[in-house]
Amino acid sequence: MARNQKISTQERRNLREKHQQAQKDRQEKLAQLDPKEYTKFTKFSELPLSRQTLIGLRGAHFIEMTGIQKEAIPPALQGQDILGAAKTGSGKTLAFLIPLIEMLLREDWNEFDGVGALIISPTRELAMQIYEVLLNIGKHSSFSCGLVIGGKDFKYESERIGKINVLIGTPGRLLQHMDQSANLNINNLQMLILDEADRILDMGFKKTLDSIISSIPPQRQTLLFSATQTKSVQDLARLSLTNPKYINSSSDLDLATPDSLEQSYIVVPLNEKINTLWSFIKTHLKSKILVFLSSSKQVHFLYEAFRKLQPGISLMKLHGRQKQTARIETTVKFSHAQHCCLFATDVVARGLDFPAIDWVVQLDCPEDASTYIHRVGRCARAGKEGKSLLILTPSEEEAFVRRLEAKNIKNISKLNVRGAKKKTIEPQMQALCFKSPELKYLGQKAFIAYFKSVFIQKDKEVFQVQKLPVEEYAKSLGLPGAPKIKLLEKSAKAMTEEQLSKLKERKNASRQLLTLSKLDENGEEKPEDKKKVRTKYDKMFERQNQNVLSEHYRNLNAEQDDEEEDFISVKRTDHDLTENVPELDNLPTSKRAAKKALSKKAMSKAGANPKKLVFDDDGKAHEIYELAGEEEFHEQGDALDQKTKFIQQESTVMAEADSEDKVVAKEKKVEKKRRRQDIERKAKEESDLSEEDDEEDEDEEELPDIARDYDSDSSGDDEPDRKKTKKWFENDRGINGTDFNTKVIELEKPDTIDDMEALAEQLLHG
Template sequence: MRPNQKVKIKNYSVRIPQWKKNDKEIQQLTKQYDQIDPGSIETFKDFPLTQKTLDGLAEADFINPTDIQREAIGVALQGHDILGAAMTGSGKTLSFLIPVLECLCRARWTINDGLGILIISPTRELAYQTFEVLKKIGQFHDFSAGLIIGGRDLKGEQERISRTNIIVCTPGRLLQHFDETWNFSCENLKMLIIDEADRTLDMGFAETMKSIVSNLPKERQTMLFSATQTKSIRELALVSLEKPVYISVHEKANTSTPTNLTQSYIVCEVPQKIGLLWSFIKNHLKSKMIVFIQSCKQVKFLYNVVCKLRPGLPVLALYGTMNQMKRMSVYDEFCRKQYACLFATDIAARGLDFPSINWVIQFDCPSDANTYIHRVGRTARFQHGGEALLILTPREEQGMIKQLEDKKVPIKKIEVNPNYIHDLTSKLQALCAQFPELKEEAKRAFTSYLRSLILMGNRKVFDVKSIDIEAFASALGLEIAPKVRFIKKGQKQEQSTNEDKNNKNHEEEDKAEDEDDDDNDLFTIKKTSNTLEQTIIDLPESSQKEKKLTKAKLAKQLRKKNRLVNKHIDYDEDGNVIMNSDEDDQSSAYNIEAAKAHLQQMDEIDKQVYRRFKKRHKVDTRV
């Protein structure tokens, strides 16, 4: 070592493993959960969240939380069960996706731990949208997530579902995996989330949800979110909540819909609806709109009609019977379009976030006020403006407006100048005559609309008898109204139910009168009628209808009895039977064996003639 050389001192620092850093971060964040104050939170950085979650939120441009997010995220991080209710477009999806990621981080979850989070949505489109948001905010985490919905490859899902940490699914497909996938288990489930809970837990999904919940562990955290939250004990008992925290940030609001949403309704007859809709589309070509229709068959018919009439803007259709890949492509295409018109059923009414929707038109009256709120919630989202138009018939006006007023929905009536409404009857009749498949779709749309009115429960709003069937059929392009048998059946059922109710009421009145007579006349003998009692004889009813005797069956019976069929008899001028009639010819005409022999002889003669002709033809060709 040289005398002037400096001695280099190496600083050896202890390298801390990454998992220890993560554990230390989680421990520090967990201590802050009890100190969360929703009133003091302005950005997502004010929440005690992991850095990976914050990076994902910043990457997806989520900076400032909404009211429901401020209230719900802190309660969810503390481990409470939640019943969350907020207006449409208020950001309920992030209210449960952020706690989902933090829950798995706290548990140090890995792929080998299996399923930890289960998110159930009522429709495929809503599940797809939730899955896309989860991919954006969770891109820096190491968890595996899967979209389990109908219409996709079941075998591919079965191969990967056992290694999935977060599942976003629909109820029917999830139940199918419980029944058919042998290695699918929910033993380690940490959290159950039900989006649009009032729809997922209603009568349509009740049995499916019972079967699903029976396969889940009882010790778990459960969260329910919806714009119209359920408080029914029967529905909440399905998911067995434990001391849930009810969060409703807009419960004390003056309205149930966003304040920046302008709502109005128009009253017209059913045959005028198509002309009114066409006139509206032609006057709003620089808008993006959704038209809600009651049934899939009506959506298909109106979509094809508007496409053939060429309105001047892109037209799309979304309904339940479409192929799953087609549904996803329509959803993505409509999100990308600046101006477009989407015809849809109620599968697009809940939770879907279509960007920049200007108008929501309800072509058919919704079944109730909750359905109306979810439909108009596709516009005026995240502090953006929007407009909604409801088309009602005179029969539906009073009952539906009363329901909306009870739900604190501000809506006003507007009048339309009939001179500005196009009459499409002649054009539709020409199209139906030119395209037979369109005519068949018109017939299906006609019957499906009438059937939907019969299936509606509220008879004060919906009544098939109030519709002019002939005019409605003509408005669809049909010259003659199709026969609808189920209307008469529905009317008979209503009459029978009304008669049963009246009979029950009369019986109760009679019983009450008898009891009064017994009380007043305890020691008197009741008078008996001297009229003879009518004896009723029950005749045995035939179990099967008598079969009609056709001509063919009658001929077989006569042949078995060796009787001549169609015997020819001649008569003279005095009406006497001529004895020398051609009975031999008649008997031979109906002798089957003789006829077969005669046909065989004729066949042999034809074959011989054909062979001779063939020989001559060969000789001519050789020459």
């Protein structure tokens, strides 16, 4: 046993020495790498990577490297800070995950060392995708990784975050854990990775990102990947990177779309967009389609409306206002679907890798050329083919096409819609909104959200909100009229660029962050922001569209309407009833007039304020706060005499009421006594008719204790107590003179001859 233990110990020592020698050899090879030869490597196996990493890459079918991987992985392995930019779908995820795995293996990282690497992603879906890729290629390593995103159980994450080595998450949830999770240790952080940094800044996370960077150790390696090199990204790089290596920093080259992508656009009026989208879906039922819209409310409305119209293809929706479980479920379903149509916002536009998407349709114009590139980048990934369709309005065409040409996107062709393929669903949309108040409410919200998304855009040459057909667009959504939009009453030119940026950040910011921003240093609500607590019922009553309420409230409201249908209701007259009745000349004859007749506000505009009247005992109406005049009061006599007279009158009224109450009480007492006697007489008659005492005792119902009730009711009576006589059930002898004290023999019914003989013998000798 000792000999076997000695051999196993020696083997472990040999393995450890072999592992250390392999690490030393890899470090020497990395130090000898020439920056000019980075691009000569074509396969991952040519790089000085560990055996665990190469096995994980081979198992995930990653063999050859892309352009960004060739230039970013070698310097990142050497410990340099990276500022990289590459076109979408070029493999940026592996460009930072491979150096991360190699760094942890080189440092022999374990669960007691805390968080060694931190990956920040702009969206939950992208963070989940990075987490899954890391699990696939790093499953042969011994370190642990964790995913922290909004929408999940914070307490569950907080209990396990102390043993995580690689932490992947969104900015808001990461900052929350840094502030509230006591077992989170980031003092030994070795690597910080920012994926899609430009998108993180566009979504309003700049302050959150600054707080995270200021809380982590300055001595670290930082990898920052961004699709565009904007001024905000450059400022962030100066703050967080030290002597970074710039990779693919030429924005014009990096923003070029893949060659395998077939791009096209069409120009249709705003009110024809819904019809065009419906016609496109009906002609591409065997395709996998991704439709981009500007706001979550538009996504929700189109999904519900098209779902009722049933185009013949599976429909899904994905936006930032959904619950996390629904977002995960939709992402997985769409990834595995073959023929499907997904309505989504720009939350899907960055980094997500959905396999085999055939068409990317942009129903609403993207805010800039970079967003356009990220949207169309969801298809034609990794050399595969794909198609994109951009739908523009006449006011957006000229300016936005120039923006695309300035970004080296010149291979986009203009198409014309065939009249034979075009279908109109405007009548069906109007019928749906007429039948369903909920859908009409969603349509109104979608209408306002679209105009708001156009109004807050900075590029006013492309987005001209004043040129949009308001009434026509509302009609295309099925609405009876255009809702009132406060933004259209303001002038876009009157707002500065900074104000528009704040509006955009507020639109993209999460509700939780907006709530936290309203709290002071002690975590309490600021005095200027304190308002009355509003419940969900208060919000329902404050809605403009009162038809869209919760289901249980509508049912309750309907019951009340049925009960009060004829109570103070002014109904429309179908024929003239006021011909010979002058008093009814002003009777309202329409719903609007009836509403005005019952509205205090409308009545006050027409004349004097209404007066509240009450009716006295004589049936005369007078104001509720009517007071007698001083002269009238003195005419009625002295004040003391009036007081004495009033007291005498009230005393007389009370005496009369008292006598009436006594008469009623006496009648009740007599009636109760009569009912008691009837019950006793009926019980006696039933007992006389019964033949067997045992059966009678079992079947007889328990009689009420009339005597007790009578005694308690008559305790306050003035009549003298009378001598009580014993009742029939209180006698010493029972019914028909039977003595209850004598022995009673219980006999069973004989079944056989033997039983009858035994019974006879018992009766004779008993």
